[in-house]
Structure formats: C-alpha cells, structure tokens
Amino acid sequence: MVLVIISLAIIAAYTTAVCIKAKGVPYSISATYYSLDHKLIFGASMALTAMFLFPVVWELSTSFTMRLLAMAACIGLIGVGLAPDFRDDWINKIHCGSAALTLVSSQLWVGCTSYWWVLIPIWIAFIVYTVIGMSKHVTGDIWQDFVSTKPMFWCEIAALSSTYCACGLAFKLLLKSL
Template sequence: MIGLIILSLLIIAGYTTAVCIKTKGIPYSISATYYTLDHKLIFGACMALTAMFLFPVVWELSTSFTMQLLAVAACAGLLGVGLAPDFKDTWINKVHCTSAAVTLICSQLWVALTPIWWVLIPVWTLYIIYTVWYMAKHVTDSIVSDFIRTRPMFWVEVAALTSLIISIIVLTP
C-alpha cells in the first residue's frame, strides 16, 4: 500500500513541480498546465496514473459503502480530468469541469468521513490565510482581480490533494 501512495504522490507532485519550474511560476490551475506542454499526453497520463495508484489505497481504507462510493467517484473524476484535458473546448470543458468538481468534492467528503477528518481544518485554514495575505499584499481597485491573482484554483487543488494524501498516509497501517 505504501508503495502505491508514494508512486501517486511522486507522479502528481513531480508533474506539478516540473511544470511550475518550466513555466517559471504558479499556473491558474493544474489543468492549465496542459497548454504549456509540448507532449500533451503527459497531463492525461499523470492524472490517470495518480488516480489508478490511489484508488486501491482509498478503497481499502474506506470503512463504509458511502466512503467506497466517494473513493470511486473521486478517482473516476480524476480520470475524467485526464481524459478531457482541453478545457478551452466548449464541450470538453463540461466534461473536464464536472470531473474536476466531482474529484474535489468527493475526495474532501471522503476525508471528512475518516477518523482524522480534522486534517481538513489546518489545510483549508492555510489556504484561506494565504489567500487573504496575498490579496492584502497586492491590493488593486478590483477585489476580483486581487482574488484571481492568488491563483485560487491551483491552491484549492493543492489543498484538496494535500488533505487526501495526509489522511491516506496517517490511516495506512
């Protein structure tokens, strides 16, 4: 089990770090990195492999039917993100955004149903503190512009993955 966790973490963290280094900055979302790649299949492969390596672990750690459904939905959603990466296309955008929302919501509900649900509090509190701090540091005449400048979707994705990975690591025997 720990091997699958390490593989999934290396894939998603390695991919995200590499594209941030390549683009010399934080993207608007992990999905936005798809457009910076020379080899577009890398994005889909990383999302699919992350989901496939995580699935057996979250399934095994699921203590109820509800948690198993959430595990399936979260991993299937991440597969959907990887299979429909071109979110600038109108039709694909619907698949991509629905898949991303399912992944985000179901993964966080899964964490909320674990005995260490409280891990959500510090992770999401750090996200909120960062957002407020960054917005206060770069004040313009538009609160929307200030908020978008914080790259909220990227940090929401990182927070969701962080809370999930921490929960999995702590819960794995």
C-alpha cells in the same frame, strides 16, 4: 503504502516539473496542459495518479458511502485527464464536472475518515494564504485581487494534500497495530 507513494510521486513530479518549466505557479494544474509539448503527459499523470491511489482509498474506506466517494474522486481525476482541453466549450463541461467531482468527493472522503481534522489546518492555510495574497495585490477589483492569488491551483494542492495526509496517517496507524 507503496501505491500511495507512487501516486503522490507522479502528481508531485508533474506539478513540480510544470511549475519549474513555467517559472512559477500556474492558475491551475489543468492550465499546465496548454504549456506542454507532449499533451499526453497531462492525461497520463492525472490517470496514473488516480489509478495508483484508488486501491488504497478503497481499502481504507470503512463504509459503502466512503467507497462511493473514493470511486467518484478517482473517476473524476481520470475524467480531468481524459478531457484536458477545457478551453473547448464541450470538453469544458466534462473537464470542470470531473474536477468538481474529484474535489468534492475527495474532501468528503477525507471528512469521513478518522483523520477528518486534517482538513481544518490545510483549508485554513489556503484561506489565510489567499487573504494575505489579496491584501498584497489591492487593485480596487476584489475579483482580480482574488484571481491574482491563483486560488484554483492552491485549492487543488489543498485537496491533494488533505487526501494524501489522511492516507498517510491511516497507514501509520495500521503499521502501529501490526
């Protein structure tokens, strides 16, 4: 459980710090890379988040498929950290591929746990937030209204939240059985 807390503390501290520095929510966690004075902080935060989380999700995985998903999710997050400059055409392919791998694999991993149901309220909250946000920012351009809600940032927060919730619930059950 200590590793989950460390992993969560790293990503939460990084995200909170960059939101405070920017005085608001960025378009994505990855977009914060461009606002940093010390660019290595982004890569270190992503890599350390994944490396501390990996042993936990590996141990909580009850099948070969879940272990592959756990590995893919963590490797993807490390890839995001290693290829942060997504404005570069070549790096963009690595960054976006890694981000997609992390998002899809982590959510499939959560879906394979006994706590798959955490996905429902978290993703419903994301959808409701987006719809309400779009309704407050009606410009006649639905794409612009959608982008104004900063959906990528909230999508990343939803994916992280569901992963950490599933890990926390699994450890709570594990502690009860001891």
